[in-house]
Amino acid sequence: MTDRQKAKAYWRENLRYLFFLLLVWFLVSFGAGILFKDTLNNFHIGGFKLGFWFAQQGSIYVFVVLIFVYIRLMNRLDKKYSYNE
């Protein structure tokens, strides 16, 4: 594989990760916390209505997890293409 092809392949895999991670990012905040809030509010966890919980707590926890998942995925990807330093 030439350097160019390698860079292209790396970028394609990176974009695939971004797509899935940003999909989750959208679903927990704009989905669960805003668009589907009213439906989710019919369910409860503890004293929280579920939609409200996503908007004020859940989405933030997921955001943190997302970035750490991204870090892991990218570190593995960097190794696979020996871009790691």
Add this chain to the structure above:
Amino acid sequence: MSVQVWTWILVGVTFSLYFGIAIWAKAGSTKEFYVAGGGVSPLANGMATAADWMSAASFISMAGIISFSGYDGSVYLMGWTGGYVLLALLLAPYLRKFGKFTVPDFIGDRYYSNTARSVAVICALIVSFTYVAGQMRGVGIVFSQFLQVEITTGVIIGMVVVLVFAFLGGMKGITYTQVAQYCVLIFAFMVPAIFISIQMTGNPIPQLGMGGKIEDGTYLLQKLDDLHTQLGFKEYTSGSKSTWDVFAITLALMAGTSGLPHVIVRFFTVPRVKDARKSAGLALLLIAILYTTAPAVSVFARTNLIDTVSEKEYKSLPEWFKNWENTGLISWTDKNADGKIQYVNGDAVDGKPLFTDERGVNGERMVSNATTQTNELYVDRDIMVLANPEIAKLPNWIIALVAAGGLAAALSTAAGLLLVISTSISHDLIKKQIKPDISDKEELIAARVSVFVAVIVAGLFGIYPPGFVAAVVALAFGLAAASFFPAIVLGIFDKRMNKEGAITGMVVGISVMLYYMIRFKTGLKGLVDPLPESEWWFNTSPEGFGTIAMILNVVIALVVSRLTPAPPRKVTEIVENIRIPSGGGEAIDH
């Protein structure tokens, strides 16, 4: 010991700490001044980013705003944290690989044009100045509230302090003082929250206490919803904004967060691309501690407030109520002359209370602008975090701690912003455009002089706040979302994007946003008055309009770029290069 003695002690100790660090971390080169030498560890950078990010607004105002708006306040929680996901995934690693000092650096090189660079400098200055003015005001308010000095004196003390560590240490001094400030502010926010959570729900973790049960076995949130319904307020866990507006505001805040120059510049300070990703993750983790606690504080404070005042006799109210009334942030008018406080939905006064010098029959301060609505109580939203420990009867040292935390939050953000302003002037303007042959030493002097000037201007804004400052701070995000964010993201992800597209996009985005802001929010003094809600375009509030301006920016940039010549080969090579993490080495000197 009294609250005031404790406050002097805690503020004194924390300030000496900041000064000590500033002197220790004195910057010797422009590289140290702009990006702390590019050798900050991810954890230190994460903490500094978190402190830089969490301003007086996050620390003092946010929980209060949520307390009064319930579900609607979620826009700030999701918006100001979700932006970090965009930052970590779409911007930080690539900008670090690019390896220059500033956002205009990137825009100028990527779009091979000094016009693009100038547009970016202007956007950076508009965004940073609107933001910093609010911070200096915040410093003044905290000082005046807790140390009983005039707001002006408070602002001046704040100016001197910021100047010392920004002037001496530049980014290096600021980064390490921000690490200390993060520790102070998070401790100051968490301690009262934990105490109150134990008091109300028996659970020491506020995030869980918020969804827990109170003494009589009902859920706290259920009780608060019931109280709200009884008193005619909208249910706490529902909200009154339209779904579209909540959506638009959240997206504008997210994109704005990741487009703020003082946040982005943080990721130029770490050694490798890998570290840029890691420190974005750590920053969000450290920020999330405060952002998941804040909504709990809002619920506790709201419930406590209603329990303490509703239908209670004014004369029997605790000391804190009268203290805050004396500072003018609470007002009560006995409209039905029963000596008790009726706190229900509606405006007690027209806007903010205007006090006369008289006292009523119960000893309350009289106001001249009471409305005819049933509600008798006005409470300023900004006092919820500051008054919360007093309302919950916590010891004096905790109340003083909150003051020290508020100052840490305001000062760290102000310092970071002032640095961006001075860098824009000394680096992007003087070095890159006016006098390219300037020596490193001269540039460093220019940088220090611009910090000095920027502090004075920011201080003046704090002392003589133009009426629009408070409104504009929230809109700084809309401005950033409408200008930088699309230009940077397209610059990385769209190889075909050229200077014509990016410049038109930025100019149109920020102009439309400014126009909408003036037309619907601030007006222009003496020329035009802001239009009412019913005139909004697409039912979008000015706060949410950043989303529309951003979409407009992207669409225009894409269309214009496809109709004009492709960027030169050299530029597509830059783009290909920043997409790969290795080979960047340390921050490039130039």
